[in-house]
Amino acid sequence: MRFEELALPEPLGKGIAEAGFKECTPIQELTLPLTLAGRDVAGKGQTGTGKTAAFLISLYKKLFDNPEGNGGNHPRALILAPTRELAVQIEQDARQLGVQCGFSIQAVYGGVDYEKQRNGLKQGVDILIGTPGRLIDYLKQKVYSLSKVEMLIIDEADRMFDLGFIGDLRFLLRRLPPFDQRQNLMFSATLSHRVMELAYEFMNMPEKVAVGGDTITADRVEESLYHVGSDEKFSLLLGLLAQENMERTMVFTNTKREGVRLQLLMEANGITSRIISGDVAQAKRLKIMRDFKAGNLPFLIATDVASRGLHIEGVTHVVNYDLPEDPEDYVHRIGRTARAGADGKAISLADEEGALNLEAIEAYIGHAIESQWADDSLYVTDYKRPPRNSRKKKPARRGRRRPTPSTAAGEAGQADNTASSETKDKVPRRRRRRKKKPVSSEG
Structure with missing residues (x-):
């Protein structure tokens, strides 16, 4: 099905054409006829299959059908996302598809200018996108109201449960108009x-739509696995980088500590990379993502904070430097490549610890990952190691420095040696107590 066949408003059709979309993906072909007709839908599809475009197109069509709007601080649509990265991605896609539509869009999430987001929301928006925490914060301050929302969209609802946001999600949903009025x-x-229990509680008889059958990984991802010792992982990674011609690659680690260690190793060997994790400042995280999307950064190291909701065109490879402990994270990691019909490769390195997670991953995805055997020529053994002082030291605090015990003792000794006799004489001496003579019993 082509988007031209859907009889969409002209401004929306122009935005779709400018984004380069011509034919519907399977999830879009199944859901759009239902959603454009006003039906509620709970859609399941492999990651990277165009779910975001499916609900955004439906949203813009709904807003065009009622051009009057609500005005004031009453958003017409609410889009809920579990992570900051996903909220940012949805906002970017919404602005791209709706560039000709004229609707105001505002995304709110933690880690960036609080007052700027608050003021923008207070001025009134048509489409509100955000994470539950920041949305509830502004709602309690009565910066905006949810009483006139015409469309509710929940993206990655299963992740809401995983991250413990289900209580916040229910708090927001209970402040919307009745489910049959939106x-x-x-x-x-x-x-x-x-997730389906949540759908039946807050949706109006939703139509369940699923694509991809029993396979939950993207069809066009070529998966491979190498068994390797933990002390040889980087050696093998260097060989794979040279063999596979990785132009734009995401490398996933389970912890920030391992990610930082990997980045230092890559930099020591002339490979440009950056790392994003949960405690990286949001502004810095967004800058790194912009550089990666623009092609200025060939390698992005990330923890699982980046495995969901990021649509980055042209990611040729995903490398699981550590096999994830949660099988779902494996699916979302490799879903960063082979998006929207493109091809991609996912390479996993299973060391002694990671191999323990392999059985659960293969059971979850429903198939075995093809194992590859690396010969000795693939290992790069003469790589450079970063200097021990490569990590930046924390700047010393200003003000009076507290002396160490050895320094204090030295300073005290020096003071004793240079003190004048007069000074010493002025020091009061402790008097000795005289022992009392025992009282004679003969007294």
Whole structure:
């Protein structure tokens, strides 16, 4: 099905054409006829199959059908996302598809200018995108109201449960108009039993739509696995980088500590890379993502904070430097490549510890990952190691420095040696107590 066949408003059609979309993906072909007709839909599809575009197109069509709007601080649509990265990505896609539509868009999430977001929201928006925490914060301050929302969209609902946001999510949903007075859409890579319970509680008889059959990984991802010792992982990674011609690659680690160590190793060997993790400042994180999307950064090291919701065109490879402990994270990691019909490769390195996670991952994805055997020529053994002082030292605090015990003792000794006799004489001496003579019993 082509988008031209959907009889969309002209400004929306122009935005779709400018984004380069011509034919619908399977999830879009199944859901758009339902959502454009006003039906509620709970959609399941493999990551990277175009779910975001599906619900945004439905949203813009709904807003065009009612051009009057609500005005004031009453958003017409609410889009909920579990992570900051996903909220940013949805906002970017919404602005791209709606560039000709004229609707105001505001995304709110933690880690960036609080007052700037608050003031922008206070001026009134048509489409509100955000994470639950920041949305609740502004709602309690009565910066905006949810009483006139015409469409609710929940993206990656299963992740809301995983991250413990389900209480916040219910708090927001209970402040919306009744479910039969708004349209409700839910999209996710997985639709578990608890997610469907949420759908039936807050949606109006949703139509469940699923694509991809029993396979939950993207069809066009070529998966491979190398068994390797933990002390040889970087040696093998260097060989794979040279062999695979990795132009734009995401490398995933389980912890920030391992990611930092990997970045230092890559930099010592002339490989430009950056790392993003949960405690990296949001402004810095967004700058790193812009550089990676623009092609200025060939390698992005990330923890699982970046495995969901990021649509980056042209990611040729995903490398699991550490196999994830959660099988779902494996699916979302490799879903960063082979997006929207493109091809991609996912390479996993299983060391002694990571191999323990392999059985659960293969059971979850429903197939075995093809194992590859690396010969000795693939290992790069003469690589450079970063100097021990490569990590930046924390700047010393200003003010009076507290002396160390050895320094204090030295200074005290020096003072004793240089003190004048007069000074010493002035020091009061402790008097000795005289022992009292025992009283004679003969007294």
